[in-house]
Amino acid sequence: MLHTTAIKLSLKYSLIYIFIFGVIFLFLYWFIGSFVQDQTKANLIRESKKVEMIYNSRGIDAIKKYITAHRQYKGEDHRYYLLINKKGEPEAGDLKEWPPDLETDENVMNIWVAKKDIEGSVKDGDGYWPMITLSFKNGYRMLIAQGIRGTEDLRETMFAVMALIFGIIVILIIALGLSLGKSVLWHIDNINLAHQAIMNGNLSVRIKISDRNDEFDMIAEQLNEMLDKIEQLITEAKQVTNNIAHDLRSPLNRIRNRLEISLINKNGDDCGEVLEKTIGDMDNIIKTFNGILEIAQAESEAAKKSWKNINISNITLDVAELYRPLAEDKSIEFHVHITEGITIKGNRHLIAQSISNIIDNAVKYTPESGTIDIYVKENEKYVEISVLDSGQGVNSKDYKNITKRFVRLDTSRHTPGNGLGLSLVEAVAGLHNADLIFEDNKPGLCVKLVIRKQRL
Amino acid sequence: MKILLIEDDRETGEYIAKGLNENGYTVDYAAEGSDGLYFAMNNEYDLIIMDRMLPGIDGLSIIKMLRSVEKKMPILILSALGDVDEKVEGLKAGGDDYLAKPYAFSELLARIEALLRRGKEISGQSLQAGSLKINLENYTATRGGKKIELKPREFRLLEYLVRHKDHIVTRTMLLENVWDYNFDPQTNVIDVHISRLRSKIDKDFDKQLIKTIRGVGYKIEG
Incomplete structure (x- = not known):
């Protein structure tokens, strides 16, 4: 089943969707992470401004008091301080010593802090902690650090949730893809079944159609x-x-x-x-x-290659005149009503032969002293050639049969002919975008060849 | 009269050659296009009968080659391809007449005679057959000085018969040349036209000019 186009395609698209979702999730993860980081930074900067204000208004002792007072929240707001004097000795705070690679400037830096660097036990673990430094006029320096336990927790939870959602999406997409592929396969199997049955000679088999209407x-x-x-x-x-x-x-x-x-x-x-x-x-x-x-x-369409503009009025007149003596020998009243100068695009020989076949039939089936009328007329859309006789006519239920090859109605069994005449007329009509129409002439038959005019 | 026959089906070829011999023609027979071309280039023939579909060089190419070296003898094309377009193509290539297979030998013979007489037909303003005279200038016909009233198509029919007088013309030849039709009408309309013409020409005379050749066609004697 894996080699079928339907499954391959659906798997391919599933993979593409999974990839797209993966990228979106990674971006989201990175975005939230950096957002949290920015928040931490902003907090540290705000805190450093606050400490600077305390120093400016109340001096270094106030800072020491501020730090000492903070001790009671230690570990809860994940904020840690260290104040050192000119010589670099710690005066107050939670860190045991000034981190060696921490420089004194205005920026927030990420510095490695281990659990052992903190006095007492804290929840925040080893990691790069964001911290900011302050230098006072009397040579004292101070750092404010943010423990990363909180952001780490957030990051981990976020990652877990995202991974879970991502996993569900992957499963859903693949399942959906496979079911889609299978439904395509179902249709194709249907077609295959019908195809095989037909190949085996059962021409009446048809493809099953679902109610989905797709x-x-x-x-x-x-x-x-x-x-x-x-x-x-x-x-x-x-x-x-x-x-x-x-x-x-x-x-x-x-x-x-x-x-x-x-x-x-x-x-x-x-x-x-x-x-x-x-x-x-x-x-x-x-x-x-x-x-x-x-x-x-x-x-065959090949008959169209020698198409020319042909004068249908003259062709019909010529054929009619060809048959006139035959009709007159049977004392048939033979009337020709032709609008002159009507042209169509077509094959002269085939058209002439068709008209000849129609008139031939009319003469054949019209009894002595009957009448035959031949018309050629046109309007904006059609050219109509009609041959009306006063013979015994054809039962209207046989109209569709008389153009079939070799079909000869019982009433005409004993007249000469091979039952191909009207078949040719119908084929020629089809070639010339024309309709072959039979009507009751009461009595007799009216055969019409209605040719649709070609747009020039 | 010397005729070259190029036909790849040996049985058909031999049968045509035999038939033509019996009718007084000398026949050279070639079963392949290349042989046929060689014969035609190196001998003088009064007429060539050429099958269109030949192994090697096909009939139309041979005709074109012959025409390009000013070989002007009439060429009759025989072909299993019967449709009008094929016929037009054959005549364009330089053929003089075209006969679709299967054909009646009598039809072939009549057409050969017509082709051999081409160019030798009576020229001028009038034609004559016995006491029948046709004036081509004012389209009138008289027999024994008596004017015969003819419709235009009847006149053309008579003219064609008289032009080929003493030779058989087939119904198909009449349909092709007088009516310009390439099909056989289901009913034999030509017979009716001929009997009309006959009633106008022969009715008041003892000698019947228009003869019916059973199973083949008609002939005017003069």
Whole structure:
């Protein structure tokens, strides 16, 4: 588990937080320490001013009395004195002798004091004690020292408390980090599970979604949507493959039977006819394959590389005129209503072929003496090509099926065609950012190709 | 007529060569691009049939090389790549016609004939086939001195047939050259257009000019 990115990341961040907290605590510790030290200094200076005032107003004896009087508080306020005469002999105070490295100036100095240097027993222990010195006019010198027991206690307590808090924070951060990492891992495990199941061939498995509604759930939802789409496409692809096999089996079978029979009647009377029919069947098979390839091409974005401005009015008119004789042979009233000069960006051949497929269907399914109307019009947003016929129409529940590959409705089983015409139209529509819409023409079918205009 | 065929699939190559031989052409066959290029550089051919996808040097490069040394014979490209863009690319490289596989041999033959006649077509303001006369200046057609009313597209269809008179033109050739379409409509619309044209041209005459060649296409005789 330690090698996973989620855990590594959360541990890494935990360490960073611990480091930051450590630095903050050290700074706090140092800050409080130096604050206490400053306070001690200020106290010593205040005390020295007080002693100086006593000397100035009442002389050296008053100082001796002051020191002696302080004896009764000795050890309680952690303050110690020493007064020495010109020769350096102690006159009054708690220290046994003047510390050798203590110089006489105005500053507070930290001087090493051991327990044995103090008369009597005191609570303050060995350490560097802050002390201040005074020199009087008669050659006497005096020191005031602050025992460090109090500040040491404070420092120790503070350190203990801080260490405790720090320890708790460290544990909390690591625990939080790990649980965060684990929750990420849970999501990822979920995705992995689904992934493995799908790899094993179960395409219907989806990623579990928690009720947390977090970004992982969003990703999972999107992945699930993608899986839905993939499953649908694969199902369709399977369907198409099946249909191809199905569609090709009958002509191939026909060819085989025909050849077999002609092999049996070796007299060769009908040889030419057999070959001609066989070629006809082969041509249809080739046509089917070409149809599939054309759709694949229209579906690939590569078809966009030869895009030009094309005049959709002229293209539609040309295709309509191509089919007019066919319609007229069936006594169909064939009306073309085209607004001239409408252009779109697109692939001329694919568009022409699509319109041809739509009109082809209309002519095929419109009975004798029916009508076909072809419109090309535009507004600010759309270019609309519509072909309306008066045939038997299509049940609205079949609209979504008739564009599927090889789908031929029962009613059209006996007309020629391979069931790829509208599939190509739909693929071309997709390529051109257009919608292929079917409507009831009451009676008949209305097929609309609505092309969204590209912003120039 | 001498034709060079460059096609990497031996079976297809031999079958095309045999078919062309039977139709009176002399065929040199090369199975590799480099051989094909060598033949084309060192011999005179009336036409080259070139597969696009070849091992070694590809078809388009060979065409470019030949064109760069002023070899001007017509070149027909055969290709499994059927889409319009590929076709445009092939023609840009210097090809004269493009036929996507799989194709019918009759289609190939008709296109070879059309290419071989290119440049030798009747020039001038009028074309003739038998008693049918076409005036290209004012877009009128007469047969036996009698004016025939034609729509613009019918006129172009007739013009194309007459320009290729005595030779077969396939439905695909008509779609490509008269309508500029590169697809086969689901229904055979060309037949209907031809029968319309036929009714205008041949109806009142004993001699039928437009002949249907079964399974292949049409021919005008004159």
